[in-house]
Amino acid sequence: MVDTALTRTATSTSGCETADFAGFPAGNIALLQRGTCDFAVKAANAEAAGATAALIFNRGTTDNDTTLLGTLGEPGIGIPVLGLSYDAGVELAKAGTEVRVKTDTVSEVRKTYNVFAETSRGDAGRVVMAGAHLDSVPEGPGINDNGSGSGTILEVAEQLAKQKNLKKKVRFAWWGAEELGLLGAYDYVDGLVENNPEALKDIEAYLNFDMVGSPNFVRFVYDGDNSLGTGVEGPAGSAQLEDLFVNYFKSRKLASEPTAFDGRSDYGPFIENGVAAGGLFTGAEDIKTDEQARVYGGKAGVAYDECYHQACDDIDNINVQALDQMSDAVAHAVYTLSTSTASINSQAKAAKGAQRSAKSVKVTGEAHGHSKR
Template sequence: MVNKSTTIPAMVAVIALTAFSTGCAHRSSGSQQTHPAAAEFAAGLRDKVTADAMMAHLSKLQDIANANNGTRAVGTPGYEASVDYVVNVLRGSGFDVQTPEFSARVFHAEKPVLTVGGKSVEAHALDFSLGTGPDGVSGPLVSAPPNNLGCAASDYASLPLRGAVVLVDRGTCPFAQKEDAAAQGGAVAMIIADNVDEQQMGGTLGPATEVKIPVLSVTKSVGVQLRGQPGPTTIKLTASAQSFRARNVIAQTKTGSATGVVMAGAHLDSVPDGPGINDNGSGVAAVLETAVRLGNSPPVHNALRFGFWGAEELGLIGSRNYVESLDLTALKNLALYLNFDMLASPNPGYFTYDGDQSLPADARGQPVVPEGSAGIERTLVAYLKSAGKTAQDTAFDGRSDYDGFTLAGIPSGGLFSGAEGKMSADQAKLWGGTADQPFDPNYHQKTDTLDHIDRTALGINGGGVAYAIGLYAQDLGGHNGVPAMADRVRHVLVKS
């Protein structure tokens, strides 16, 4: 799962549309089959997708990371080996597999040097920050008021910003928007203070953003200290960005309607700092094992398409590229999209994406949530209830690969076991976890390994992946259904 406040990057699509992207599934000539009742089919598929099988996939992904400097990040041999593994498993199950390429950029930075009032301060460079020369950039530290998040140039109108290093709190808008507003006001650099307690605040300005000033992050506690002790500030940062090409993985069943395609996806890449076994090997394992158990020609009413995305951790690049490659007909042929990102957190929550927009307004923001998403949420909530878990909402906050699909008007939903946020006391009572601890303390760390997978959560959520895919494979209608073809509203995303 990508960090909060990520700017979704624009990029140049390099994919030629394939038969999968246009929805031209091949209905087998002998596909005049009797389709099992949807719930019965879904339950049978759920029972076939076992924790043992998913753990076996995770073990392979861990082995790949171990053999490649502890990472499966895009732009590394570990990612390429991960792609090859998924492709080989799918082809071994009879699927025709496509690996469309896309362009992306990766950021490298040395540890920044930040001094305030002559004292060294621990800081982190946001991805795609502008670097500095050897002497760095200097200026007085100017703090925006805590309720002023620096999202617009007008937010800085009362501050002596020109030539200053500005300190703002995280929240509300993308980091790149804050950077642009501060640069317009004449700031020479920006420091963003975290708004939650965590060891390090990551984030990206986006690989396509024209960044004008260096941008660092500090923890919440350091931000409080800096507000109380401003002084002359210097930032030194050596940073660079590199362009590269990467692959998604796409496979589709040969059976089922090509005008009612059910798509399920999970991002395949890790962050550079770790193997990414929960984030997002867990989602990959569940979707992959579901595809294996279905095979290439299951007795389904609707075609099933599986996507394994690259460069999610750099800003949802692979999935966004894929959606941008679809014309209006291909988008209309996609009935819905199911997203699975982090399913086995060690202190797990049981969340479903807020398809009915029942979260309070301040918690949900203003996402695009297409008609039909509420039905998907109801399906997943009911599944979790049957598994003995009471679901709670998680916002469509733009942090995972559903984002391009919802922007294009495709009903979406999914399961999530929690990331860096902390479990509340009420949630601990509800789910049996540990209160005031992160759902996943290994999020984006080198410790996101096989040893820290919660096997119970993997089994429950992996079963939910299979159940939802199986249900919609047979029936798109009813109370939990999505709009019929004639009622689908789609939007072609502009390639940038």
């Protein structure tokens, strides 16, 4: 057991530092808790300390019996690394427990793809992007995560193609390998940073739609100004993108609430490179509160999506009411931004003309899919 008191926490640093392994007996299996650093960091530190395997158990906050599904990002770790539920980790930590690990795995480099489409009309120097990830996890078909987001922006793209009054070019992106650590989105943005920084400056806003039809839904809007204090504040213009969605829902007499920019989806590389970002989300594995059930309906004490990353995330896992309301909000935001001659706000306009830091805001967190943390 490495630097963990087995408490229920989202902020464990278990295995994040080489010093955590001081006195670790080489040849043994390292038991670590999920927390604030990448799984790859924990695994590399365990391997360097002589561990023969690393077992990483869940936080125990809202996921006691949920097996951790993670990614190391890329090949390179030479020992088996397995994810466990919080309850399983606590059980293994009991004195006198003997563990043997045997795995049959494949570690290899595979090719994946991003798919792009953009409007023929609109100023190519003023781009609005809307994105959703195409991939799912191996455990299930991924109809909510993220067929809901991918299908939504496809329909918006088809309808927008009929419009003739676009002032800005709209670029739609369907990302590959989000579940493996936002790889598709990072490849695109990092490629612009390295090869075409002017094209990156041309992107006035990025809108992200990842899970917009959750069965036990809440209408979450990304927290551009970090009013929650649990994520990061988005670049200039992000607060205005949040307001765009919030005000739309208010106009329809629909409640909404903020959700943090915590690094769990494809907005991550855009925020890190100074692009204003926003978007919608209807909830994943976290639990709906009593207050949320009163406001939005559904069941308190139950996950927003009980089929998250499971085989039951099929066509029957979609809440049609949520998908209808959220897709209308997506269409409203994309159309509003694309037909306006104004920048998101004066700050965003100034940021567009200035040199953006390649890593202006560092987003940390875990992907909705096979997370890295």
